[in-house]
Amino acid sequence: MLGKNRVIFPGEKVLLALSGGPASSAMLRQVQEGLSRETAKRLRFVPGLVYVDEGAVCGQSPAQREENLARVEAIVQATGFPYYLAHLEQAFDLPGSILRRGPRGGDKPCPSYKEAVEDFIQQQRQEAADGDGAASLPQRLAQLRTQDMPAGGDPAAPGTRLPAAACTEELVQLFEAAETLTAKEELLQMLRTHLILHTARTQGYTKVMMGDSCTRVAVKLLTNLALGRGAFLAMDTGFMDSRHGDVAVVRPMREYMAKEIAFYNHFFGVPTVITPALRAKRREKTSIHRLMEDFLLGLQAEFPSTISTVYRTGEKLSTAPAEAGSEPGAEPQRCLLCLCALDTLAEEDLALEPTLIAEEVAQRPQGPAGDGCCHAGTQGSCCQSSPTPGAESRAAFLPLLCYSCRLTFKEMVRQRRARGGSASSGRSRAAPRGRSGDPCPPSLPIQHGPSPSRRATQTRCHPTCARRRSAGAAGTTGDTGALLRAGPGLAGPHDGPARGAAGWALRPGLSLPGLR
Amino acid sequence: MISAENKRPLQTPSPSALGVRRSLTPFNINVEGGAELLFDGVKKHQVTLPCQPEPWDIRNLLKWIKQNLLKERPELFMQGDSVRPGILVLINDADWELMGELDYKLQDQDNVLFISTLHGG
Numbered sequence: 113m114l115g116k117n118r119v120i121f122p123g124e125k126v127l128l129a130l131s132g133g134p135a136s137s138a139m140l141r142q143v144q145e146g147l148s149r150e151t152a153k154r155l156r157f158v159p160g161l162v163y164v165d166e167g168a169v170c171g172q173s174p175a176q177r178e179e180n181l182a183r184v185e186a187i188v189q190a191t192g193f194p195y196y197l198a199h200l201e202q203a204f205d206l207p208g209s210i211l212r213r214g215p216r217g218g219d220k221p222c223p224s225y226k227e228a229v230e231d232f233i234q235q236q237r238q239e240a241a242d243g244d245g246a247a248s249l250p251q252r253l254a255q256l257r258t259q260d261m262p263a264g265g266d267p268a269a270p271g272t273r274l275p276a277a278a279c280t281e282e283l284v285q286l287f288e289a290a291e292t293l294t295a296k297e298e299l300l301q302m303l304r305t306h307l308i309l310h311t312a313r314t315q316g317y318t319k320v321m322m323g324d325s326c327t328r329v330a331v332k333l334l335t336n337l338a339l340g341r342g343a344f345l346a347m348d349t350g351f352m353d354s355r356h357g358d359v360a361v362v363r364p365m366r367e368y369m370a371k372e373i374a375f376y377n378h379f380f381g382v383p384t385v386i387t388p389a390l391r392a393k394r395r396e397k398t399s400i401h402r403l404m405e406d407f408l409l410g411l412q413a414e415f416p417s418t419i420s421t422v423y424r425t426g427e428k429l430s431t432a433p434a435e436a437g438s439e440p441g442a443e444p445q446r447c448l449l450c451l452c453a454l455d456t457l458a459e460e461d462l463a464l465e466p467t468l469i470a471e472e473v474a475q476r477p478q479g480p481a482g483d484g485c486c487h488a489g490t491q492g493s494c495c496q497s498s499p500t501p502g503a504e505s506r507a508a509f510l511p512l513l514c515y516s517c518r519l520t521f522k523e524m525v526r527q528r529r530a531r532g533g534s535a536s537s538g539r540s541r542a543a544p545r546g547r548s549g550d551p552c553p554p555s556l557p558i559q560h561g562p563s564p565s566r567r568a569t570q571t572r573c574h575p576t577c578a579r580r581r582s583a584g585a586a587g588t589t590g591d592t593g594a595l596l597r598a599g600p601g602l603a604g605p606h607d608g609p610a611r612g613a614a615g616w617a618l619r620p621g622l623s624l625p626g627l628r
Numbered sequence: 629m630i631s632a633e634n635k636r637p638l639q640t641p642s643p644s645a646l647g648v649r650r651s652l653t654p655f656n657i658n659v660e661g662g663a664e665l666l667f668d669g670v671k672k673h674q675v676t677l678p679c680q681p682e683p684w685d686i687r688n689l690l691k692w693i694k695q696n697l698l699k700e701r702p703e704l705f706m707q708g709d710s711v712r713p714g715i716l717v718l719i720n721d722a723d724w725e726l727m728g729e730l731d732y733k734l735q736d737q738d739n740v741l742f743i744s745t746l747h748g749g
Contacts, residue, residue, distance in 0.1 A: 370745035374743045377661075378741070386662040386665065388665060
């Protein structure tokens with residue numbers, strides 16, 4: 113698979129993302145085998161390993177997490193590759209640059225694969241001739257073996273390996289803020305990817321190998337369709353994912369079905385460490401991911417070609433070339449969280465419009481002076497007593513996110529609002545007018561967008577109403593301010609930009625215009 | 629006179645068809661791949677099945693496992709009569725689809741292995 117795709121150059125540093133599960137363990141074993149073969153088909157890159165401990169959100173006790181970490185460490189130490197153990201809590205310490213595309217690899221032109229291989233072989237022959245030949249790759253790697261704890265933990269004291277309980281508590285709270293299991297799973301994937309990416313960037317790795325099996329890729333394909341990520345299917349499930357610029361994500365196991373991997377692990381004695389997955393509080397509430405998995409696996413039992421058909425269909429997708437409409441050479445706008453091109457800029461975005469309108473109407477705050485005050489048409493200053501300082505920046509996050517990230521984001525804030533943030537309890541109307549099909553009330557104010565740099569989109573005030581009004585892409589400060597006011601609240605509202613409404617730690621200095 | 633050929637010849641039941649006449653030796657049930665979490669974390673079970681008139685096939689074995697070995701959340705292991713899709717069953721290191729799936733009759737010294745492929749990797 114790697115040879116066919118020719119994306120990993122000899123001598124390149126590649127990070128293997130290990131989750132302990134069967135597919136990534138099989139990947140590790142295959143890399144080990146590939147590196148040790150003496151033939152010309154030997155793999156020629158320099159591997160490293162990373163493991164992210166997610167025990168905090170999966171409900172594991174500290175003792176269980178320690179035990180898991182010890183088992184994983186035993187496995188990775190046996191390989192002799194440099195490894196990095198990370199905890200999900202470290203996602204809070206990620207720099208803001210994680211949300212930006214890295215610079216593409218250097219100014220020198222990239223050599224073709226064939227030339228690179230020839231150069232490498234030449235280099236190896238020279239080294240052998242110089243008498244260095246005794247130091248084979250595994251031995252050199254053994255010299256480099258490191259155990260890196262980015263959080264600054266003391267590697268010598270195994271008892272103190274877990275991060276501080278306060279961080280764990282914060283992380284758990286963050287995940288509690290997402291009501292549905294779907295949002296939790298999306299959040300987990302996002303944080304995990306960012307953490308792995310950060311490790312790769314800081315340690316100088318240019319490629320990351322993920323162990324997604326064919327079954328997982330097929331499930332992911334359909335799940336992402338259901339989540340509204342249809343435009344990014346090629347990137348999420350393709351062999352190479354280069355949305356991050358300097359670090360490319362590669363999925364070499366995507367042609368092996370889960371069943372084949374299970375047999376391989378059994379017959380070759382590949383050690384795995386299984387951790388329990390995210391669980392919903394009640395059994396009936398599952399996520400879209402679980403639903404899709406059950407569906408596909410159930411279908412596969414009856415029709416054994418289901419998964420491979422889905423996979424092959426997905427293989428035909430390729431990443432879109434740059435859009436013709438934009439200025440040549442300009443980078444398309446990217447989603448803040450998933451770094452895919454924003455797909456919500458179209459005015460007539462049919463799926464997005466009604467939801468935006470319904471929200472705006474539902475969140476319309478009750479003016480203290482009745483309907484008359486809403487005619488004022490200023491930036492909603494009359495209609496709410498005090499928008500918290502964080503709310504405006506949170507409201508401004510929405511236009512920066514793609515459709516599915518918006519849904520996840522909104523999940524997190526909606527739950528806190530429903531739990532009765534004191535500011536918002538008095539504001540939600542019992543019966544929002546626009547929804548029940550009445551014609552638009554005459555008191556519908558003209559609303560201005562929160563910032564002039566947003567493109568004002570024309571939206572209908574009601575899907576059947578002929579009147580149009582202009583609104584900011586995220587609604588007014590007043591409306592969505594109520595929506596976002598009581599965010600997950602990890603820190604106080606004044607800390608909004610500092611901690612990020614969803615826990616992605618954006619430093620205070622990272623202003624929004626600076627991201628563009 | 630009733631001719632002999634009208635009578636159906638008596639068939640002596642083979643010992644393995646009846647579970648009664650022989651006692652099954654203890655054999656191994658192993659659980660891997662994350663399914664052991666449903667069995668209290670125990671991966672290897674050595675079980676002796678009780679004697680019963682019907683022969684032990686996989687279908688009955690599954691029922692027995694559900695009653696005796698499965699500690700929590702049976703719906704994650706079984707679905708109706710069979711295992712949940714996504715759980716592989718290996719009989720003597722061969723896929724059970726090659727052996728007849730639920731209808732395979734257990735023999736002495738059989739090794740039954742359940743591997744869960746549901747916990748990703």
